[in-house]
Amino acid sequence: MVIDSQKMQSLAAATAREDIAGRSLWADARRRFLRNKAALFGLLLLVFVVFFALFGNSLARWSNDEIDFAVMGQAAELGGPSLETGHYFGTDDLGRDLFARTVQGTQISLAVGIIGSAIAVVVGTLWGATAGYFGGRIDNLMMRTVDILLAIPYMFVLILLLVMYGRSITMLFAGVGLISWLEMSRIVRGQTLSLKNRDYIEAARAIGVPARTIIRRHILPNLIGVVTVFATLLVPNMILTESFISFLGLGVQEPMTSLGALISEGSGTIAYGTLWQLAFPLLFFVTTLFGFFFVGDGLRDALDPKDR
Amino acid sequence: MTRPLLEARDVRVSFEIRHPSDLPWTPPALLHAVNGISFRLERGQTLGIVGESGCGKSTLARALIRMLPATGSVIWEDGTDLFTLSPRQMLRYRAEMQVIFQDPLASLDPRMTVGEIIAEPLRTHRPRMGATERREKVRAVMERVGLLPNQINRYPHEFSGGQCQRIGIARALVVEPKLLICDEPVSALDVSIQAQVIGLLEELRRDLGLTILFIAHDLSVVKHLSDEVMVLYLGRMMEKAPSSALFSDPRHPYTQALLSAVPIPDPQIERTKRVIALDGELPSPMHPPSGCVFRTRCPRATGLCASPPPEECTSDARHHTLCHFPGPAAELIG
Ligand SMILES: Nc1ncnc2c1ncn2[C@@H]1O[C@H](COP(=O)(O)OP(=O)(O)OP(=O)(O)O)[C@@H](O)[C@H]1O
Ligand SMILES: [Mg+2]
Numbered sequence: 101m102v103i104d105s106q107k108m109q110s111l112a113a114a115t116a117r118e119d120i121a122g123r124s125l126w127a128d129a130r131r132r133f134l135r136n137k138a139a140l141f142g143l144l145l146l147v148f149v150v151f152f153a154l155f156g157n158s159l160a161r162w163s164n165d166e167i168d169f170a171v172m173g174q175a176a177e178l179g180g181p182s183l184e185t186g187h188y189f190g191t192d193d194l195g196r197d198l199f200a201r202t203v204q205g206t207q208i209s210l211a212v213g214i215i216g217s218a219i220a221v222v223v224g225t226l227w228g229a230t231a232g233y234f235g236g237r238i239d240n241l242m243m244r245t246v247d248i249l250l251a252i253p254y255m256f257v258l259i260l261l262l263v264m265y266g267r268s269i270t271m272l273f274a275g276v277g278l279i280s281w282l283e284m285s286r287i288v289r290g291q292t293l294s295l296k297n298r299d300y301i302e303a304a305r306a307i308g309v310p311a312r313t314i315i316r317r318h319i320l321p322n323l324i325g326v327v328t329v330f331a332t333l334l335v336p337n338m339i340l341t342e343s344f345i346s347f348l349g350l351g352v353q354e355p356m357t358s359l360g361a362l363i364s365e366g367s368g369t370i371a372y373g374t375l376w377q378l379a380f381p382l383l384f385f386v387t388t389l390f391g392f393f394f395v396g397d398g399l400r401d402a403l404d405p406k407d408r
Numbered sequence: 409m410t411r412p413l414l415e416a417r418d419v420r421v422s423f424e425i426r427h428p429s430d431l432p433w434t435p436p437a438l439l440h441a442v443n444g445i446s447f448r449l450e451r452g453q454t455l456g457i458v459g460e461s462g463c464g465k466s467t468l469a470r471a472l473i474r475m476l477p478a479t480g481s482v483i484w485e486d487g488t489d490l491f492t493l494s495p496r497q498m499l500r501y502r503a504e505m506q507v508i509f510q511d512p513l514a515s516l517d518p519r520m521t522v523g524e525i526i527a528e529p530l531r532t533h534r535p536r537m538g539a540t541e542r543r544e545k546v547r548a549v550m551e552r553v554g555l556l557p558n559q560i561n562r563y564p565h566e567f568s569g570g571q572c573q574r575i576g577i578a579r580a581l582v583v584e585p586k587l588l589i590c591d592e593p594v595s596a597l598d599v600s601i602q603a604q605v606i607g608l609l610e611e612l613r614r615d616l617g618l619t620i621l622f623i624a625h626d627l628s629v630v631k632h633l634s635d636e637v638m639v640l641y642l643g644r645m646m647e648k649a650p651s652s653a654l655f656s657d658p659r660h661p662y663t664q665a666l667l668s669a670v671p672i673p674d675p676q677i678e679r680t681k682r683v684i685a686l687d688g689e690l691p692s693p694m695h696p697p698s699g700c701v702f703r704t705r706c707p708r709a710t711g712l713c714a715s716p717p718p719e720e721c722t723s724d725a726r727h728h729t730l731c732h733f734p735g736p737a738a739e740l741i742g
Contacts, residue, residue, distance in 0.1 A: 303509060307532055
């Protein structure tokens with residue numbers, strides 16, 4: 101077959117004019133994520149939970165601290181889930197609407213998880229990337245600090261803090277944020293160490309790019325994968341931590357509540373036949389955790405460099 | 409007499425090797441990866457550096473551009489000793505010397521587009537240049553190295569090895585350096601692509617008047633490109649000569665062994681020539697032999713070789729051989 105060279109050249113010239121859009125690694129990862137059924141299901145669960153937390157209140161007929169005197173004290177008989185009374189999820193034995201309280205508890209639990217995770221992302225990433233990139237003495241100093249902080253039984257400290265300074269939501273956020281970044285900084289440091297020896301970092305150094313710019317331009321973007329996955333999996337861990345503290349009765353203060361506090365209450369009253377007090381908060385708790393774990397797993401598969 | 413573009417004098421690099429079982433106060437063992445290398449690189453000239461894997465070629469290159477602590481001196485053409493400069497002062501010279509790496513894909517950041525990769529030296533060394541001008545320059549240099557400028561928004565993983573190496577070359581050339589250090593730029597490529605990339609480098613050298621330090625572990629690769637060739641073994645120079653002299657009249661037994669392993673396109677010669685097999689293993693660079701480091705594998709070695717070899721120099725002082733018994737290859741090939 102003879103290829104018409106004239107035509108080929110004009111074709112080449114024509115294709116040369118328009119800039120071709122590249123297919124970035126992110127685009128690849130997104131495609132892989134969207135093909136992952138479990139991850140999409142997890143995402144769906146999360147979207148549902150987030151919508152519930154954000155807009156659930158507009159569906160509620162009662163507010164979370166209002167007491168329905170009609171059912172007060174007779175929760176087991178009159179406080180069951182019902183559309184007529186407006187208590188979709190029933191009430192607790194004080195006659196407070198469980199739907200509104202679950203909405204509010206979900207808000208708090210999500211906030212604790214996301215804020216704890218966000219602190220971990222910012223502090224842990226910067227800390228770990230700096231230690232890993234500079235290495236040597238700086239690395240030693242920074243990572244030994246992390247080791248020491250990790251060696252402290254944080255739950256004990258957190259409980260002490262809550263007991264000493266009173267139970268407040270700021271205290272809870274501060275406590276959760278204080279510990280969440282430690283593990284993250286270790287993971288980021290390890291990843292930075294391996295990135296540091298890549299040829300393209302060496303190329304940037306040879307060009308004369310300053311260290312701070314190398315971290316910002318080359319190290320951090322290549323860390324995003326690991327950090328995203330770890331942060332997503334950290335959210336449910338933070339929620340669990342908060343629930344545990346609430347379960348001990350040291351979490352947020354009434355009338356505010358969290359899923360952990362509601363579950364604790366529900367499990368305490370289950371003997372009186374108010375199953376809904378445990379079931380609904382538990383349902384949202386489990387849904388949230390599953391959602392985050394599925395999405396985190398999906399992200400890990402999608403961003404896994406082995407597939408490239 | 410004008411100065412050479414770059415003159416290296418007695419460059420040495422040693423690494424501290426610590427055993428995991430060592431106690432903290434045990435002095436670390438020293439690995440002399442580069443041991444007293446000197447050379448002059450005239451403007452527009454190409455120096456080929458050849459040696460087996462692990463002989464310190466990359467280490468030498470990294471020392472020259474101050475990526476590793478080294479001793480000795482490297483004099484730039486303006487008389488500055490690069491080894492005495494602070495990192496800040498060194499920055500100006502980094503724009504003058506650019507590096508091309510062995511693994512084309514690995515030396516490009518996977519998260520950046522080709523345009524961003526090639527623009528990085530400009531952003532570093534010409535911070536005041538506007539974004540449009542920078543993009544124009546990137547397109548121009550892409551065209552120059554044989555890439556379609558419309559590929560500017562693509563990512564490295566969308567290119568073949570040869571194209572990636574062209575991206576690497578474009579990145580090196582965009583700041584118009586005087587010196588190009590090529591660290592085995594074609595070792596990772598297919599043979600047919602190798603020829604294309606070397607052809608491109610030759611063309612660029614001619615058109616841009618580049619000075620090139622060309623590293624390879626294979627003599628056949630440097631043959632066409634180099635004006636002068638230096639052969640390294642265990643971090644030391646064995647022989648250095650103008651390319652034609654080294655290929656026609658190698659005087660060091662190590663060079664002769666390397667040459668005998670190079671395939672010759674002429675089937676007549678190829679059939680009759682004898683490959684000089686080196687016996688023995690490459691000695692550990694931690695414990696190099698005393699005297700001449702090559703003596704454990706040298707067919708000519710005698711007891712004399714345990715003392716440091718003298719330097720043989722031809723009358724025009726351009727062919728240097730570090731050997732007790734330098735001589736033509738004829739007696740070996742027979
Ligand atoms: N950072 C380092 N720490 C310790 N030893 C090193 C380091 N870098 C290189 N070496 C050692 O120095 C010697 C020379 O290595 P170098 O990478 O310069 O070899 P090379 O000639 O470039 O080999 P190749 O052809 O495989 O690229 C080797 O023995 C190597 O093990
Ligand atoms: Mg090398």
